Amino acid sequence: MTPFDQTRKDTPLRSSSNMHRYLAIIIMCGGIFFLPSLSWSATLYAKQEGVKVTTGKSPTSAVVTKLKLGEGVTVLSKAGRLAKVKTAKGKTGWVFTFRLSSTKPKGKSGSGLSGLTGRRKIAARESRAGGSIRGLKESTEQYVKDKQIKQEHRDAVDRMEAFSVSSNELMTFKKAGNLGEFSGGAQ
């Protein structure tokens, strides 16, 4: 058999092999070009409920929208501690970057395998002793009683839990100290 004949015989195989090679390259190229847009796009998520998106860089400028916990936004640009974002509904505005997270916040921890065993770990909050809104949890009350801890220390925890700071007071505090959204020159 001449080399010419051999070449001619191999042609169908070789073309099939080439086709596979092209197909593999297309798949890999597809992966390289399309994956970043699927998995690594500049999407950040609200770490809290009610994260403000404002028209201007100042935290006191008009509010465009408030993000829900875990709501994703696309980052268009960054300026210091702020990010210009676009919401899923197409609204654009500025957000303090440290109110956003690169990972979508999960619900409360501790479910894990509970679903398989049928336990509902966080199905309900433990009631306060005596059914009141204020007061320590029943397990703590029992503990305090068993250990004969003084009432004043139990009451101190009660006061600690009941102590509240309004969002307005916190905002005024941050503004006066150039903290949080007011930090890094934003006013």
Place this chain on the structure above:
Amino acid sequence: MKRLIILSSLTLLFLVLPSTGISGFLDDLLKAPSPKKEQVPPPQEGSIEKSPNKESPDLIQGLGEAFGIKNKKIDLFKKGLGVVESLQPIGEEEEITLGEAVAVEAFSRFGGEYPNQEWIRYINLVGKTVAEFSDRPTLEYHFSILNSQEQNAFAAPGGYIFITVGLLNTLKNEAELAGVLAHEVAHVTHQHMLETIRRGAILGSVSDFTLSAMKKNPEMFSNVIDEMTEVLFTKGLDKEKEFEADDVGIEYAYRAGYHPQGLRDYLKSLGKEEGHTSSRFFTTHPSTALRISKINMLLGGYSDLQALPFLTKRFQQFLQTS
């Protein structure tokens, strides 16, 4: 060549999968069944999870019955899973319950609550500002001052954070206070105490650590609190956890807009007392010199610190006028 195609396709599939709904489906499969609103029992005494296994037929039970497996074998399998589950993270409600009991112990062992509501308001404002920009901003944090001259600060699980009046009196500015509180917030966000007791002798052998289990077994609850207070007030956490809290706390203070050098500055003044003063702080924390040197390295990584404040004047005004 076929192998190459299969390999490429599989690579593509595995990379794309996490961004699709399939992973969400798998997560949902592992989640506890979410009860309908009207099925949630009202918060009354003894109304929580009386017999959860009987109340909600679960996935394993269903699959077992479908394949004709005997109930005894299903229960055995579930018990095994229970042990594995004890290594799972502790739920937030359980964490808060543990923290509350530890908080009572903190007041009991460190002179009770410092009776100055204005100072307590101030440390709450600083602490909440830092916690707002932490990795766990949805948790409700509580801050208080302990009436002890010993220099110390603690974090109990669930967001209960304490600073002694002795420590507060040594601080020079708000950035130092924010640095100390941010370090404690980091212990909470990274669940350092829970991680420690989860691997400990008591919880390591407990398969059911739910709210109802705590209530049904006060002795077990008490033992867990004893273990936690022993770690918090006597032994101290792992050195690595303290270094991590320094690292993360500095980041939280920076995010909140404080100059992140605050913690280092406080440690520098504390370091001068090391060897001269007997404080549990020195026995429950790694060497101050080592912490300072590690923090110095971390601070080198921040480039835009010039504009960030120490707030010395405001700190002094708050503490002197109230």
